[in-house]
Amino acid sequence: MGERILIIDDKIEIINFLRDLLTPLGYEVSSCTNGRAGVAKALEEQPDLIMLDLNMPGMSGLEVLQEFDRLAIRSPVILMTLYGSEEVMLQALRLGVRDYLNKPFQIDELLEAIERALEKARLQRERERLLRELGQTNQQLGRRMQELSTLQAIGRSVAALMPLPDLLRRIVDAALYLSNADIGSLFLREQASGQLRLEAIRQGEDYQSNLRSHIHDSHAEDVLRSGQSLWVPTPTKRTGVTGYLGDQARSMLYVPIKLGGQVAGVIAVAYLSEEQEPPIEVQKRLTALADYAAIALQNARLYGNLQQRAEQLATINRIARMTASSLELQTIIRTVVREIKDTLHAETATLALVDEDTNELVFEVSLQGDREQAQAFRIKVGQGAIGWAVQHRQVLHVNDVSQDPRFYGGVDEVTGFQTYSLLCVPLTVSEKVIGAIEVINKIDEHQPGGRGRFTDQDEALLQGAAAFIAMAVENARLHEAVRETAAVEAIHQTMVTLSHYINNSLQTLLGTSEMLREEHRHAAAILSQEVYKISAVLSVLRDIVSPESTVYLGSTQMLNIEEELERRLAAPQTG
Structure with a gap:
């Protein structure tokens, strides 16, 4: 489609001449024979160029220009005039006229004026287009910067050192925020068995964690094997994620969490309300989140090990x-x-x-x-x-x-x-x-x-x-042995001391019995016999507690007190 030119002139022959000249050159020509109709058509069509006659009955060319200015019609204008004063030309130029032509026209002069006016219009349109594209690009860049800033903030939040349960919740919450999905969940690969376990899941305010459940989810297992993200536009059966909460998903997205080239887990989000287009941007955001999550999970495991070691x-x-x-x-x-x-x-x-x-x-x-x-x-x-x-x-x-x-x-x-x-x-x-x-x-x-x-x-x-x-x-054990030894030694020392004092008293009694009168000889003999018996008992007690008769850290060698006492009393008395 060619550039559009609107001709406003009360002379129909001028309009036909210009139409016959310009149409073969590829221009799209429209026309009006009075100023008021021309203003309305210019407002409706917003042509690329307006060719306006200065001297028209009713609304003159200057009045049309003034109306253009009032209505903010910015199409370039070439003013055509048979005659006009310099003052009128200056006023027209002030109202935005790009050029003017004197009638009758020279065709070369006419075409050159049209090309100059349209070239300026083209440059203006190109400038406006570039400005629009620049504005759109800036808006996209702004949104992208905001997304990156948000993702970076989420990444810092996720990657912060924290216990594993807190980390799982942050990852699931971040996945929901970045995807605007209805359900967010996190699977982790068990190191011992290599199987995926559903660790945490959220739908609305319902958050469940510490599940470690063997929930079969064929899509998550496909991601575990392939290491690639998976978009499921129309699930035909309940997966482990939606089946766990009892809702049917319309579409789902699975993104692997990779650590050291191995899939350590899977982030899964589900949309329940309507079918979604393949969310390329969402997948990019969740992939970035998965990178942060991989580092954070490794840090959480190291943190847990260090914490456990500190506790140990x-x-x-x-x-x-x-x-x-x-x-x-x-x-x-x-x-x-x-x-x-x-x-x-x-x-x-x-x-x-x-x-x-x-x-x-x-x-x-x-x-x-x-x-x-x-x-x-x-x-x-x-x-x-x-x-x-x-x-x-x-x-x-x-x-x-x-x-x-x-x-x-x-x-x-x-x-x-x-x-x-x-x-x-x-x-x-x-x-x-x-x-x-x-x-x-x-x-x-x-x-x-x-x-x-x-x-x-x-x-x-x-x-x-x-x-x-x-x-x-x-x-x-050593303390008990020492304590037993000390107890035996204390008893021995006590008995030796008591024997010493009692023996001294007994010796005094024996000396006293010798000094008794003859008529008390029988009583003295009895006294002497009892003193000897007491001395024999003390002798037995000393032997019982002597170190030679005791085996510490085990059993004690016990004496038969009655037999030992009879034996010693039967022995000849000395002294």
Whole structure:
């Protein structure tokens, strides 16, 4: 379509001449024979050029120009005149006339004037077009900058160091914000099994996390295998995401979370209200979010490991303080075993010590939940998992006892307890194994049935604690032995001192009996006999408490007091 030229002239022959001249050149020509009609047509058509006669009856050319100015008609104008004063020409130029031509026309002059006017119009239109495009580009750039700024803020928020549950919520919330979807969810790949688990999901105000559910979602599994985003425009069946909440999705978008070239998880969003076009921009935003999420998940795992390590070191420190705060063996054992059970989230914790006389392991303390097992157990060294650990002086770490022949189920049969997993560490002092500590059945509420697996970090913690426990047990035993020795020595010293004082008094009585008169000889003999009996009793008591007759750290060699007393009384009296 050619450029449009509007001719306003009261002379029909002028209009026809210009039409016949310009139409073959590709211009689209329209016309009016009076000023008022010309203003209306100019306002309606907004032509590229207006050729206006100055001298017309009714509304003159100047009046038409004034009306153009009032109505903000900006089309360029060439003024045509048969005659006109210089003052009129100046007034016309002030009203926006681009050029003027004197009648009769010179065709070359006419065409040159038209081309000059249209060239300016073309440049103006091009400028306006470029300005519009620039404005649109600036708007797009502004929106893009705003999106990038928003995404960067979300990325900083997501990538901040925080516990894993808080991170999962932020990722799901950010996915919903960036996609404007109805449902947002997050799957994470389980390191042990490689399977996807639904970790968190939100629809409106309904947010659920800590799910760790094996929910089948074939689309998410496709993304896990391919490592590529997936747009599902019309799901024909419920997926794991929408099926979980009971709503049918109209369209869905899945984006992988990649870490080190491997898919570590999947972000999934669903639209419920209407079918959506393939959301290229949304996919870009969610892909950027997935990059932030990958870094954040790695940081959260490292943070969790560091936090767990700090807790373990704090636990070992508490155990060290506990073992140093008391020398009472039973107090130490009970306190430490409870601390170990709670820290490792075990169902049961047991401490057993070696009885060297019988070569048996004696279960000193066994805690199940908050209850202490009242029944004491003994097993041979080498029997069962704990016996194996003592005999071989090695840690035993078993997460499925049904597959390990070293497990002994006799205790379970007696107690009605069922063992699934165990971790056992021997207690060693100066290269001598004095017992073992064992934890049974790791508790993990996130796992099916609440059954977890003891980790290498659990093993490291129990080994660190075992060293302090072994020293505490040995110190308590030495303290008990020293205390028993001190008690025997105190009794011995007391008896020796008492004997000394009583003997002195007895010697005085004997001397006094010799000084009695003849008529009291019989009474003196009786007195002397009783003094001798008392001396014999004191002699027996001194022998009973003498170090030579006592075996410390075990049994005491007891005397038969009556037999020993009769023997000594039957012996000849001296002195």
